[in-house]
Amino acid sequence: MTDRDYVPNLIRPDSQWRELLSDPEYRVLRQGGTEAPFTGEYTDTETEGIYECRACGAELFRSDQKFHSHCGWPSFFAPLAEDRVRYLEDRSIPGRARVEVRCSNCDGHLGHVFEGEGYDTPTDLRYCINSVSMRLREAD
Template sequence: MASGTNVQLDKNTPESTWKEVLSTEQYRILRQKGTEPAGSGEYNKFKAEGDYNCAGCGTPLYTSETKFDSGCGWPAFYAEIPGAVDRHVDNAYGMRRVEITCAKCGGHLGHVFEGEGFPNPTDQRHCVNSRSIKFQSKE
């Protein structure tokens, strides 16, 4: 359920409904696979204990325990909450990447990269757009 609405949102939600419940920038990123400029997102350097939920449907995607500063300009996580994120091969722009989307609503989150040598348990970097997530404090 999107914040401020009583509408249940998932992969079957019509685009007209998404346009009503998301901001213009959230729609561009979540539904049209856009990207916010590096360093512009509110969660890039953000540190607090809690969960990061899908800005579209509200599903918990990541926890603060898996967030780290990768220096890439976007929020980075080394693992998702099990079952919360789907992965899809993305061959756009002449390169092979792995797109990550919300498993419940299909909203575009960003991309996951492996083998970059970050000192975390998975050697993965989930590079996530701030506008595709909403932080929920544990307090």
């Protein structure tokens, strides 16, 4: 399936997203915004659990995949499963190609993934994810 054939599982009209999400959540998840660095709820948390999409509740990342990158946003070295996220080429910054990460269930913007930065992780990937796009469901 090509990206242009992609259809999210959860489709809602924009007016419904605006009702369900706070202004900062809407700006990031539906408009592709970014929260300010070092301000997010989960930037430094080490609580055990599953990080879910704040828009639709899809499980995205495990706390044991999270690491301290000191970049200002929560960082993970892998998603819970590859089918939980989708990737888009992002050329919004001239001269700097990036890979956008979106929730595959609702198509909400989560952040970006970077490769080859030298972090001591199993994948050499850094999923730089906005705290406001996720909710932590703590382990029992």
